[in-house]
Amino acid sequence: xxxxxxxxxxxxxxxxxxxxxxxxxxxxxxxxxxxxxxxxxxxxxxxxxxxxxxxxxxxxxxxxxxxxxxxxxxxxxxxxxxxxxxxxxxxxxxxxxxxxxxxxxxxxxxxxxxxxxxxxxxxxxxxxxxxxxxxxxxxxxxxxxxxxxxxxxxxxxxxxxxxxxxxxxxxxxxxxxxxxxxxxxxxxxxxxxxxxxxxxxxxxxxxxxxxxxxxxxxxxxxxxxxxxxxxxxxxxxxxxxxxxxxxxxxxxxxxxxxxxxxxxxxxxxxxxxxxxxxxxxxxxxxxxxxxxxxxxxxxxxxxxxxxxxxxxxxxxxxxxxxxxxxxxxxxxxxxxxxxxxxxxxxx
Amino acid sequence: xxxxxxxxxxxxxxxxxxxxxxxxxxxxxxxxxxxxxxxxxxxxxxxxxxxxxxxxxxxxxxxxxxxxxxxxxxxxxxxxxxxxxxxxxxxxxxxxxxxxxxxxxxxxxxxxxxxxxxxxxxxxxxxxxxxxxxxxxxxxxxxxxxxxxxxxxxxxxxxxxxxxxxxxxxxxxxxxxxx
Numbered sequence: 001x002x003x004x005x006x007x008x009x010x011x012x013x014x015x016x017x018x019x020x021x022x023x024x025x026x027x028x029x030x031x032x033x034x035x036x037x038x039x040x041x042x043x044x045x046x047x048x049x050x051x052x053x054x055x056x057x058x059x060x061x062x063x064x065x066x067x068x069x070x071x072x073x074x075x076x077x078x079x080x081x082x083x084x085x086x087x088x089x090x091x092x093x094x095x096x097x098x099x100x101x102x103x104x105x106x107x108x109x110x111x112x113x114x115x116x117x118x119x120x121x122x123x124x125x126x127x128x129x130x131x132x133x134x135x136x137x138x139x140x141x142x143x144x145x146x147x148x149x150x151x152x153x154x155x156x157x158x159x160x161x162x163x164x165x166x167x168x169x170x171x172x173x174x175x176x177x178x179x180x181x182x183x184x185x186x187x188x189x190x191x192x193x194x195x196x197x198x199x200x201x202x203x204x205x206x207x208x209x210x211x212x213x214x215x216x217x218x219x220x221x222x223x224x225x226x227x228x229x230x231x232x233x234x235x236x237x238x239x240x241x242x243x244x245x246x247x248x249x250x251x252x253x254x255x256x257x258x259x260x261x262x263x264x265x266x267x268x269x270x271x272x273x274x275x276x277x278x279x280x281x282x283x284x285x286x287x288x289x290x291x292x293x294x295x296x297x298x299x300x301x302x303x304x305x306x307x308x309x310x311x312x313x314x315x316x317x318x319x320x321x322x323x324x325x326x327x328x329x330x331x332x333x334x335x336x337x338x339x340x341x342x343x344x345x346x347x
Numbered sequence: 348x349x350x351x352x353x354x355x356x357x358x359x360x361x362x363x364x365x366x367x368x369x370x371x372x373x374x375x376x377x378x379x380x381x382x383x384x385x386x387x388x389x390x391x392x393x394x395x396x397x398x399x400x401x402x403x404x405x406x407x408x409x410x411x412x413x414x415x416x417x418x419x420x421x422x423x424x425x426x427x428x429x430x431x432x433x434x435x436x437x438x439x440x441x442x443x444x445x446x447x448x449x450x451x452x453x454x455x456x457x458x459x460x461x462x463x464x465x466x467x468x469x470x471x472x473x474x475x476x477x478x479x480x481x482x483x484x485x486x487x488x489x490x491x492x493x494x495x496x497x498x499x500x501x502x503x504x505x506x507x508x509x510x511x512x513x514x515x516x517x518x519x520x521x522x523x524x525x526x
Binding site: 001002003004005006007008009010011012013014017019020080081082083084086087089090092093095097098099100101103104170173174175176177268337340341343344 | 364367379380381384385386387388389390391392393396403412415416417418419420421436437438439440441442443445446447448449451453454455458459460512513515516517518
């Protein structure tokens with residue numbers, strides 16, 4: 001028997017750690033999804049640079065959408081800070097051992113890459129901007145050369161991978177939280193981000209068919225993020241390619257989740273107790289129901305049926321994947337805070 | 348250069364909480380928060396039970412995860428005494444250090460920055476003991492330089508069996524509890 005009584009009563013720490021609420025899962029979700037969008041955009045940019053798919057939707061629109069979504073993620077992160085007026089202190093230093101410091105700088109560079117990428121043909125997709133600021137057109141022309149596109153593509157892919165892995169490493173570096181303390185969280189969040197990105201781009205294609213870009217400021221801005229360029233719909237194979245990629249990403253995510261659990265249940269007492277929080281504890285319904293079934297298995301099944309032409313393409317799998325991606329962050333952030341190193345009952 | 352640490356005799360500690368009150372008074376700890384606290388631990392199987400009472404606080408670890416995770420360097424190892432300190436006006440309140448600490452030793456000050464035990468460095472610089480040590484009515488707490496072989500803390504560690512908290516976390520805590 002081990003009975004511990006404490007007089008400590010600090011908010012956020014007792015009776016169990018509760019330092020991060022909804023803001024961090026939102027930030028991690030958007031961060032992962034943007035990382036996935038950067039990788040997808042980078043791959044598509046390489047195709048554009050080779051002249052294979054000059055109007056590739058997600059090479060030219062995705063960065064702007066990613067840029068806008070990154071603002072949402074960063075806003076959530078800012079809201080979480082308890083000492084908001086000192087946020088600038090992050091950019092006065094680089095702490096090599098701190099994943100959060102690495103992430104802050106990677107985010108800053110990713111901002112720049114997304115902005116530069118969004119410039120590619122933004123004049124076509126958001127005519128108002130090009131009309132009002134002629135320099136935008138000149139910048140677009142400067143970026144849109146095959147060699148610069150290739151450079152941007154590799155920057156997108158490299159920093160996308162870095163950003164996606166960072167969102168997992170941020171948690172896994174915490175030795176005090178056994179549930180998080182696994183390097184698998186890095187690739188898990190990366191592949192979850194990729195599947196969310198594929199779902200988001202798929203959603204954009206489904207909701208807004210191709211048509212001429214609106215001439216107004218607000219309409220043009222939204223169209224630049226969401227609708228395919230020009231009056232034509234994306235190439236016929238685009239949607240199938242996205243769905244196929246999504247099935248692959250989700251499959252890898254499922255394997256990584258299984259490995260995460262396997263690693264925990266075959267480790268020490270603290271890790272086994274942490275795994276139980278997900279397997280049969282307070283977060284089990286959300287883990288099995290929202291993440292594994294509704295967020296991964298069901299979308300895989302639906303998308304395989306879509307690819308086999310058994311059912312028509314719908315937005316349902318994409319919506320499920322997005323909800324599942326957020327649930328993954330929400331559950332892991334909260335369940336991880338509930339996990340702790342267990343004190344030995346014998347000494 | 349000194350490396351400060353603390354030795355606490357669990358056979359003498361009665362859990363009176365004088366150390367807690369002294370800390371709150373000395374450091375103006377905000378109401379509803381604490382930098383140190385009392386833990387009562389009962390282990391064994393009835394009727395063979397043993398109880399340990401101890402005063403806990405930040406362990407000023409040699410391998411401090413709170414320092415490693417800090418994105419701004421606000422949490423740092425102070426050269427004087429190699430203690431773990433927080434610079435309030437560099438802390439952004441991200442709370443990563445709270446999550447990283449296996450001892451739950453940190454809290455968010457109502458003004459927004461991470462706060463915790465400082466080993467009363469302001470007193471130590473004046474040659475005094477930390478407030479908690481100085482008020483202990485049973486003299487169960489001892490503060491000193493762990494790198495000085497002749498210090499009282501090293502004499503105690505050499506003469507009695509001791510343990511630290513959660514050594515499996517690998518943080519190398521510098522508060523030692525005499526068994």
